[in-house]
Amino acid sequence: MEKSLDFTNNKLRKLGYISAPVDRSMDLPQAIQNLKKEKNAVLLAHYYQEPAIQELADYLGDSLYLAQQAEKIEADIIVFAGVHFMAETAKIINPTKKVLLPDLKAGCSLADSCPPDDFEAFKALHPKAVVVTYINCSADIKALSDIVCTSSNAIKVIESIPKDREIIFAPDKNLGRYLIRETGRKMILWDGACIVHEAFSFEKIVELAKIHPKAKFIAHPESESPILDIAHYVGSTSGLLRFVQDDPSTSYIVATEAGILHEMQKCCPEKTFIPAPVEDDTCACSECAFMKLNTLDKLYNCMLYELPEIELDTKLMNKARKPIERMLNL
Ligand code: 13P
Ligand code: SF4
Numbered sequence: 475m476e477k478s479l480d481f482t483n484n485k486l487r488k489l490g491y492i493s494a495p496v497d498r499s500m501d502l503p504q505a506i507q508n509l510k511k512e513k514n515a516v517l518l519a520h521y522y523q524e525p526a527i528q529e530l531a532d533y534l535g536d537s538l539y540l541a542q543q544a545e546k547i548e549a550d551i552i553v554f555a556g557v558h559f560m561a562e563t564a565k566i567i568n569p570t571k572k573v574l575l576p577d578l579k580a581g582c583s584l585a586d587s588c589p590p591d592d593f594e595a596f597k598a599l600h601p602k603a604v605v606v607t608y609i610n611c612s613a614d615i616k617a618l619s620d621i622v623c624t625s626s627n628a629i630k631v632i633e634s635i636p637k638d639r640e641i642i643f644a645p646d647k648n649l650g651r652y653l654i655r656e657t658g659r660k661m662i663l664w665d666g667a668c669i670v671h672e673a674f675s676f677e678k679i680v681e682l683a684k685i686h687p688k689a690k691f692i693a694h695p696e697s698e699s700p701i702l703d704i705a706h707y708v709g710s711t712s713g714l715l716r717f718v719q720d721d722p723s724t725s726y727i728v729a730t731e732a733g734i735l736h737e738m739q740k741c742c743p744e745k746t747f748i749p750a751p752v753e754d755d756t757c758a759c760s761e762c763a764f765m766k767l768n769t770l771d772k773l774y775n776c777m778l779y780e781l782p783e784i785e786l787d788t789k790l791m792n793k794a795r796k797p798i799e800r801m802l803n804l
Contacts, residue, residue, distance in 0.1 A: 608628070
């Protein structure tokens with residue numbers, strides 16, 4: 475039977491999560507596993523989640539993999555341990571399911587950098603351009619797009635666009651610049667960035683590489699151009715993971731959110747992974763504070779109370795679904 479709940483929707487929206495006390499005497503990971511069975515729920519987790527959440531996931535992966543899985547899920551409930559735009563995407567592509575996010579405030583600096591009204595005005599300046607948006611954006615921005623991409627398939631998506639067409643790429647200028655370099659296509663870039671990937675320090679990475687001369691430097695394409703220019707390999711989270719498994723080197727300096735190191739170390743226990751240093755020594759900037767808002771307690775409560783739930787307007791979902799489906803069908 476459902477526990478009684480004194481949370482009004484407004485209170486939940488303000489706080490972001492269910493703050494009910496969690497019984498410390500229980501085995502929390504086991505209790506979450508039990509709830510999955512009881513509620514016919516499937517847990518999707520991004521590599522940037524804390525290791526304890528990654529360990530509980532039915533599907534663990536990068537943005538593309540999780541979107542592909544979300545589309546196919548037949549269970550009643552999708553619990554998304556990731557950030558808001560990811561859970562929103564899952565709801566859009568599998569709208570009959572209840573989609574839960576442990577903390578509604580798990581946002582994204584890239585998604586926040588692209589307000590729909592401003593983007594609409596920007597788009598109006600280039601009426602003939604094909605609008606390609608990185609999946610790290612809101613449903614409103616997706617609804618204004620022709621095709622969505624993730625860091626795993628961005629090159630393929632750009633190459634699918636006829637050569638004579640102008641392209642708008644939003645919201646990540648760093649990924650955009652990388653795509654211009656890789657595809658040779660001219661693109662009009664929106665000026666957005668990921669606070670985590672922009673925090674890496676070029677100078678400190680160079681210094682660290684001198685201390686570890688045998689380590690390969692690998693980076694996510696949300697990082698700034700000078701950093702990507704010196705990387706031995708650039709790829710999405712799953713691309714980086716594949717690279718370290720296939721590559722013969724034994725140590726790596728990794729420029730992406732530090733959560734991926736958990737799976738890298740599990741896949742390659744004999745190898746060494748060093749998180750790339752950030753500009754500011756006083757903070758854990760290579761951790762995404764939004765991703766880390768999800769905790770085991772919040773995950774447990776979210777499954778127990780089936781809240782917070784992602785709710786979207788049907789018209790908006792129908793508009794936003796088309797560019798996502800174009801990407802998934804590529
Ligand atoms: P990928 O999952 O596509 O590697 O993107 C990383 C990211 O920043 C997700 O928010
Ligand atoms: Fe957004 Fe960057 Fe966090 Fe990914 S790592 S969710 S792009 S802020």
